Amino acid sequence: MAYPGYGAPAAFCPPMFTPPAASDPMWGFFTAVAGQDGEVDAEELQTCLTQSGFSGSYTPFSLDTCRIMISMLDKDYSGKMGFGEFKELFTALNGWKQNFMAFDRDRSGTVERHEMIQAISAMGYQVSPRVLDVMVKRYSRRGRIYFDDYVACCVKLRALTDNFRRRDMMQQGRVTFLYDDFILCTMAV
Amino acid sequence: MAYPGYGAPAAFCPPMFTPPAASDPMWGFFTAVAGQDGEVDAEELQTCLTQSGFSGSYTPFSLDTCRIMISMLDKDYSGKMGFGEFKELFTALNGWKQNFMAFDRDRSGTVERHEMIQAISAMGYQVSPRVLDVMVKRYSRRGRIYFDDYVACCVKLRALTDNFRRRDMMQQGRVTFLYDDFILCTMAV
Numbered sequence: 001m002a003y004p005g006y007g008a009p010a011a012f013c014p015p016m017f018t019p020p021a022a023s024d025p026m027w028g029f030f031t032a033v034a035g036q037d038g039e040v041d042a043e044e045l046q047t048c049l050t051q052s053g054f055s056g057s058y059t060p061f062s063l064d065t066c067r068i069m070i071s072m073l074d075k076d077y078s079g080k081m082g083f084g085e086f087k088e089l090f091t092a093l094n095g096w097k098q099n100f101m102a103f104d105r106d107r108s109g110t111v112e113r114h115e116m117i118q119a120i121s122a123m124g125y126q127v128s129p130r131v132l133d134v135m136v137k138r139y140s141r142r143g144r145i146y147f148d149d150y151v152a153c154c155v156k157l158r159a160l161t162d163n164f165r166r167r168d169m170m171q172q173g174r175v176t177f178l179y180d181d182f183i184l185c186t187m188a189v
Numbered sequence: 190m191a192y193p194g195y196g197a198p199a200a201f202c203p204p205m206f207t208p209p210a211a212s213d214p215m216w217g218f219f220t221a222v223a224g225q226d227g228e229v230d231a232e233e234l235q236t237c238l239t240q241s242g243f244s245g246s247y248t249p250f251s252l253d254t255c256r257i258m259i260s261m262l263d264k265d266y267s268g269k270m271g272f273g274e275f276k277e278l279f280t281a282l283n284g285w286k287q288n289f290m291a292f293d294r295d296r297s298g299t300v301e302r303h304e305m306i307q308a309i310s311a312m313g314y315q316v317s318p319r320v321l322d323v324m325v326k327r328y329s330r331r332g333r334i335y336f337d338d339y340v341a342c343c344v345k346l347r348a349l350t351d352n353f354r355r356r357d358m359m360q361q362g363r364v365t366f367l368y369d370d371f372i373l374c375t376m377a378v
């Protein structure tokens with residue numbers, strides 16, 4: 001039987017051609033955030049997201065969520081983001097924000113269990129009801145999922161799925177992990 | 190070649206005999222923290238650790254660290270702790286606190302990279318230098334690992350190792366995961 005797939009398109013394919021960064025409208029913003037070392041770490045990202053008002057009336061991003069966001073993109077495990085990754089992150093963040101607002105159907109400002117099930121499924125992930133339960137319990141407070149935790153949950157699911165997919169050469173939905181590699185691709189997210 | 194093992198004794202073996210909870214000196218403390226539902230969730234745990242002054246002069250525990258602590262013990266994925274797990278958690282926390290103080294050799298109040306390598310190794314984990322790098326980058330701020338993040342890191346490594354070990358029937362250091370099970374045992378920690 002063919003494996004039905006674990007859903008969601010492969011994330012963050014590198015573009016075919018990357019224009020010179022300096023001509024990009026986001027370049028000035030990036031260099032201001034990155035500071036002297038030219039890369040953005042978790043604390044710089046948190047400051048930038050807070051100051052730019054990205055969360056709006058939602059809860060601001062915790063340092064932990066910022067770390068998870070960076071680790072999602074951080075293929076070389078440097079703990080920092082260059083310009084390309086910074087842009088990818090903002091694209092993804094805008095997607096999750098729209099998604100969050102769309103699935104908060106009763107406009108409570110939070111996503112509840114039944115709304116989360118629809119959101120995860122709309123993103124294309126195919127997970128069992130048991131996994132959905134675990135996710136909702138892990139990321140909700142008194143049954144409500146706030147925007148910060150919603151993003152942390154989406155980022156983590158995406159990073160774990162990407163790590164799994166990269167090792168699932170035959171796309172069979174099955175991967176054999178050595179202990180060290182298992183810890184490598186799960187500790188950072 | 191025999192696999193050298195991934196170290197660290199199996200965590201949280203259930204005791205052979207559990208005395209009636211009411212005769213236990215921690216019972217009153219537990220019931221006060223747990224409230225009406227008789228179980229401790231992440232927010233109750235955070236309040237309890239803050240009010241009891243457990244962190245001392247160290248940074249208080251974030252809600253995220255409290256959630257990870259509960260998920261480590263939460264075999265039925267209820268998101269809450271009963272009395273037995275609550276006691277196990279305090280035993281583990283005391284161990285990590287002693288461990289943290291012991292390996293902070295220069296008494297900076299934080300554990301630095303070279304101190305962390307010794308701490309992880311003393312706990313019995315056998316991970317590659319690359320995994321150690323990833324852990325230090327993920328849990329440090331400007332090169333320093335604070336107590337809250339140290340505990341989050343230890344809890345996560347222990348929970349992931351336990352999940353892996355439980356599936357590694359032959360103790361070969363190798364486990365084949367289906368996608369859904371991989372997400373189940375990595376999303377909650």
Ligand SMILES: [Ca+2]
Nearest residue numbers: 034037039040
């Ligand atoms: Ca920087």
Ligand SMILES: [Ca+2]
Nearest residue numbers: 104108110111
């Ligand atoms: Ca809602």
Ligand SMILES: [Ca+2]
Nearest residue numbers: 293297299300
């Ligand atoms: Ca130190």
